[in-house]
Amino acid sequence: MVDLMKLQNGSDVRGVAAEGVEGEAVNLTPDAVNLIGQAFVQWLSNRTGKEAKDIRIGVGHDSRITAEKMKEAFFQGLFTAGASVYDCGLVSTPSMFMTVVFPEFAFDGSVMITASHLPFNRNGLKFFNPDGGLEKSDITEILTIAKTLTPATSDRKAESCRSLDAYTKSLRKKICAGVNAEDYEHPLKGLHIVVDAGNGAGGFFVDQVLAPLGADTSGSQFLEPDGMFPNHIPNPENKQAMEAIRKAVLDNHADLGIIFDTDVDRMSAVLPDGSEVNRDAIIAMMAAILAKDYPGGTIVTDSVTSDRLTVFLEKELQMKHHRFKRGYKNVINECKRLNEEGILSPLAIETSGHGALSENYYLDDGAYMAVKLLIAAALAAKEGKALGSFIEKLEKGIDEREYRMKLTCEDFASYGQNVLAQFEERAKAAGYAVAPNSYEGVRISFDSEDVKGWMLLRLSLHDPLMPLNMEGVRPGDCDKMIAIVRELLNGFDKLEVI
Structure with missing residues (x-):
């Protein structure tokens, strides 16, 4: 059985649902989806105070090749837990949220089977209740419940629902x-x-x-x-x-x-x-x-x-x-x-x-x-x-770049935080204008005759990467900023600096 907790992607569930890409084993299996369906019903029951038999859930999907297989597995989980299920078919993610809002549906919860723009072999689940999309902590709770359950099937059928109309x-x-x-x-x-x-x-x-x-x-x-x-x-x-x-x-x-x-x-x-x-x-x-x-x-x-x-x-x-x-x-x-x-x-x-x-x-x-x-x-x-x-009065960008620099150590999060702290300290010591209210990473603005533009260095939320975004006002500004980055990041041997 796959580790269900590793299927969490922030406030969604995502994983590999089909073979076809070398080195990417299927982990979003029908059994995993079945368990998540059961757990979602339990979570909704706990949240609403309703018995499972009184809970109504809508399910839709996008065009992915694994949509039907995943939908059927998810239905089985929902049915096993006792909920009433409505099949919304091929729809958009926002329309699935509206099924908990529109009075003609007023579902207790809804789910969209999608992995957004990810490759064909991926798929996932986005969850909604009347408060909107579920939070990261909600997904953790659902997956934690799912770990305690056993896959099961039912001969019940979903009711067709034309929610997109x-x-x-x-x-x-x-x-x-x-x-x-x-x-x-x-x-x-x-x-x-x-x-x-x-x-x-x-x-x-x-x-x-x-x-x-x-x-x-x-x-x-x-x-x-x-x-x-x-x-x-x-x-x-x-x-x-x-x-x-x-x-x-x-x-x-x-x-x-x-x-x-x-x-x-x-x-x-x-x-x-x-x-x-x-x-x-x-x-x-x-x-x-x-x-x-x-x-x-x-x-x-x-x-x-x-x-x-x-x-x-x-x-x-x-x-x-x-x-x-x-x-x-x-x-x-x-x-x-x-x-x-x-x-x-x-x-x-x-x-x-x-x-x-x-x-x-x-x-x-x-x-x-x-x-x-x-x-x-x-x-x-x-x-x-x-x-x-x-x-028309939005100034046009001249040179926009993004680099994704690899961190080559086990504890990449701690190492990356140290890089950011040192990067900021060195930038201030060099007299660069560091933004005082960055909620993420370190942002520096440049407005001198030599270089004009901005850069942002941050730490990826999930991966051993430090993305660097920059934009120059004039041709050549980004190249000058790259030289500044290399100077400010000198000595970090576990970071593959551009």
């Missing part, structure tokens, strides 16, 4: 109300929008959201579910994926391109001229769209955002930039915390394309972000403006 209806209503067009039911008429679903679960956005609202969707691509992901990695951070949607926009002379990750909790976009709206740009775009409704609001981002983004948010939008830790649950929880303390924070968003709005249950929902983008595009078109005007 209700979800897409809510998205269409949001767009109609937001645009308030003269032709109310067709607010996207006259807009040419291409979608790249990367052969994941996002193809529904074309047929069930865009087309019914009047949009021209010709040129949309890779909408068919295919868990081998034959065209490109379904990941808005991937250069090949972004080039694919960029080419589709230019080739089809579209007004907007939208690209989703596998399970549609992330998105990025491309403007008519081929400009990519991802990383810092997608954060700037969403903030600019929200600025009017949330004046002076605080935008929570991950740690690797640029100084130029801070200037745009604070000087152009008159908002506040709160740079926090990497990890979508980290930025979401920080956004929640700020609002609970009375600090207006409408958006938690990572450069990866994970974006959660306070107005939408703090749910990282790529389709909802696309809806906000579409409303803005339609309203801008009414006024004869381009969507790109929202971020």
Whole structure:
């Protein structure tokens, strides 16, 4: 039996679910999934005070090749524990959360079978209850319960549930109300929008959201579910994926391109001229769209955002930039915390394309972000403006780089923390501007005639790696910063310095 605790990946469960990659043995087995299903019912029963027989759980999946096998194993676990089970089929992760919110379902919990953008052989489980996505501690608790159980089967059957229909209806209503067009039911008429679903679960956005609202969707691509992901990695951070949607926009002379990750909790976009709206740009775009409704609001981002983004948010939008830790649950929880303390924070968003709005249950929902983008595009078109005007004052990046330096020792976490402490101490001694409020790693800004830009050195949460992100304002600035890094990290023999 596999070690169930090793299947935890932060606030999700992830593992190898299929053979096919050398050196990667299957550890997310049907038996493991069965036990996790049983444990989830027990966890929900403990949390809600309901008996297992009264608990209702929805289950959906993306296009992965192991989806059906995993779903059946998970069903068996849920049935064995006594819960009622609803099969939502091929859906998006955000739509599964909505099954615990929408009154026509009101499930006690829901689960999405997905491993986001990871390779074909991987799969995983994302869990929701009415409070949102489960926390890391909740997953630890579920896996701890699962360790005490034994795999079992049942002859019960899941009830079919068309939850995606209700979800897409809510998205269409949001767009109609937001645009308030003269032709109310067709607010996207006259807009040419291409979608790249990367052969994941996002193809529904074309047929069930865009087309019914009047949009021209010709040129949309890779909408068919295919868990081998034959065209490109379904990941808005991937250069090949972004080039694919960029080419589709230019080739089809579209007004907007939208690209989703596998399970549609992330998105990025491309403007008519081929400009990519991802990383810092997608954060700037969403903030600019929200600025009017949330004046002076605080935008929570991950740690690797640029100084130029801070200037745009604070000087152009008159908002506040709160740079926090990497990890979508980290930025979401920080956004929640700020609002609970009375600090207006409408958006938690990572450069990866994970974006959660306070107005939408703090749910990282790529389709909802696309809806906000579409409303803005339609309203801008009414006024004869381009969507790109929202971020025209965001300074363009010149040279962005990321290095992942290996730590070659057993106790890499302690060694890495010492590296960070020494790195910061040496940087201050050299007179460099070290950010006083870094929640993750050490951030240095440069603004001299010799070098302009910023860098962030941090320690990976799970792996023996120290990622180094940097951005130069001028050609050659990054090369100069690399020389500074080597000087500041001199003598660390267990770190493979660039």
